Amino acid sequence: MNSVASFNVTKQKAAWWRIYQPQPQAKQRIICLPHAGGCASFFKKWTMTLPSSIELVTIQYPGREERLAEPLINNMDELIDGLIIALTEQQLLDKPYLLFGHSMGGYIVYELCLALRECNLPLPYQLVISASEAPTHKNTSSLHLDSDQALLDELEKLNGTQFSLATHPELAQMLLPIIRNDYQLIESWRPKPNSLPLDIPLTTFIARQDTELTEEQALAWQQQTTKNFHCEYFQGNHFYLIEEQAKVIQALLKIAKQQMTSHYQWTMTP
Template identity: 45%
Template sequence: MQPNNLTHIQSIRNDTSTTCYRIFSPKPNASKRLFILPHASGSASYFRQWHELVDADVEVVVIQYPGRENRISKPLINDMSQLVTTLAVGLRPLLNKPFVIFGHSMGGAVAYELTLKIQSYRYREPCHLVISAIEGPSCHHQGELYRASDEQLLAELTRLNGTQVDFNQYPELADMVLPLMRNDYQLIETYQPDLNAAKIACPVTVMAAEQDTELTIAEAQTWQQVCASSFTIKTYPGDHFYISSQASNVTKYICNLYPNNQNWLCAP
């Protein structure tokens, strides 16, 4: 890596308000990276502890969408193309080591589109793409829940088991979560995948939960249609947010996806 790149990475690590990611436990000497894309209304802190679960030589980089936590002053983005373009450019300095991209629920669709964007920009590509708890592009679920009342949106979040908070007791939290939910649901519900897009060049794993009412195995299998390389489905016990109880098993699986090839080159 060139010295100017080292300086750039150090500077963006120190300014978390302007970067599109959080690194809760920096590992400058790590040989690999894991990029995580959160679910709708999710923030980087949901995955704060994942750095404790991965191998010592894996640095965990969690995407922080604008408008939340340390980026609360940044405008929300409800358009998929705009979001992934911003992410691809913002992450490029970190694509200098073997990396895996993992996305959960809405984050799975963002991870897919981000991988396509990285391919189209001819950046260094991921070793593996891991998509969790969302259907493939050919059967993408569109909708208009983002137009629903505040009460309906919060009920949906509770139904998916995405939070244990009683928003009736903590209305200030509801005031924080609702704009994020409405924005992110608009992003994913109005998202229209390009069914003629390029195939994903790297291997793809789709993770699904056995009790997830939002995703069937048949819908998970449709991801194979976008793959040019190997395709695997991995199932876990639990509901839509199985990644909470299964975090250790999920990260262990991911850590086995990196290649042993020591000749992996730095990004251009």
């Protein structure tokens, strides 16, 4: 890790995460990483339906919302360095936790798990990757080099916003640099060759009408774990979790409940 980058990241470590509804007595955490162009508040409504036994932590990438004045990060390794520092120094890994990443966030949580393993830090009890192709099926593209209009067309196709940016030029002007940056991060990321599979149960969430992801690409995540692999299907497009929020949370709660049941049985074993 670069020493200068380390200092800057450490200085800003408290800004890397948001807990919109603290749950000091929670038994576990769900840590969410958003999509390209996304921010922590994308998951804010989730806190309204989670039980007090689960604390929701949402990651805030630099250069958006309250971190708007900070430089964006377009390099996966630098982003992972920042996350490792923030999560460990803020003691967010001191309880059983689930990692959830949507789209770009799916690639990031995978790389984060590899880094946590390398650093001998606590690993999540479950990795949930949403709307992301497996490393062995990573698409090659260069959208970050295309025109603003091409990026806007891509967003329209994905339906990642609940309104058209084409009719909100001022908002588009603010968001386009962030989206271009995040696409550069995704498109320049090269999965590490010959990485050993993770010893973590892995679940993929797939939207049936997602034109950006095939079932084959999503199911190939099974190659990245030595533990149980499962796939959950939802109705909708690439951003299905907006309309399917209740079902997504229900699926995550089912996983969380299974983890706590297993933990209880393990602790009660003579």
